[in-house]
Amino acid sequence: MTLLRSLALFGAAALLEIGGAWLVWQGVREHRGWAWIGAGVIALGLYGLVATLQPDANFGRILAAYGGVFVAGSLAWGMVVDGFRPDRWDVTGALLCLVGVAVIMYAPRPDA
Known part of the structure; x- marks a missing residue:
């Protein structure tokens, strides 16, 4: 159960961070306005x-691991939302x- 909870939290975190950054991007780069930027800031928060909420208590470990989720999630977001096609690399x-x-x-x- 702890593994499933952790994976679900990583998924939720990815949606919020990548989605929040995308909303800010849309607000600024695509000139969609302050409402998009504000929604992005809320999502990032x-x-x-x-x-x-991750079960592990070590901030550094959580954020380091999340970095890998962010990389994969960003490519997936780009595929779904922006039509990006990743190459084999x-x-x-x-x-x-x-x-x-x-x-x-x-x-x-050993300490777990």
Whole structure:
């Protein structure tokens, strides 16, 4: 159950952070206005809250692992929302990042 909760939290955090950054991007770069920027700022704040709900108590570990989720999630977001088509190196890099996430977060530790 803890693993599933952790994975769900990483997914929620990715949606909030990537979505929030995308909303700010749309507000500024695509001239959609302050409402988009404000919604993005709120989503980014909620991302920070969701990250605190991870079962592991180590801030550095959580954020380091989330970095890998962010890499893969950003490519996926670009595919779904912006029509981006990653090349094999994008996919390879994202998979390497996700392996890193698994090692950082879920490797057995003597103190766990």
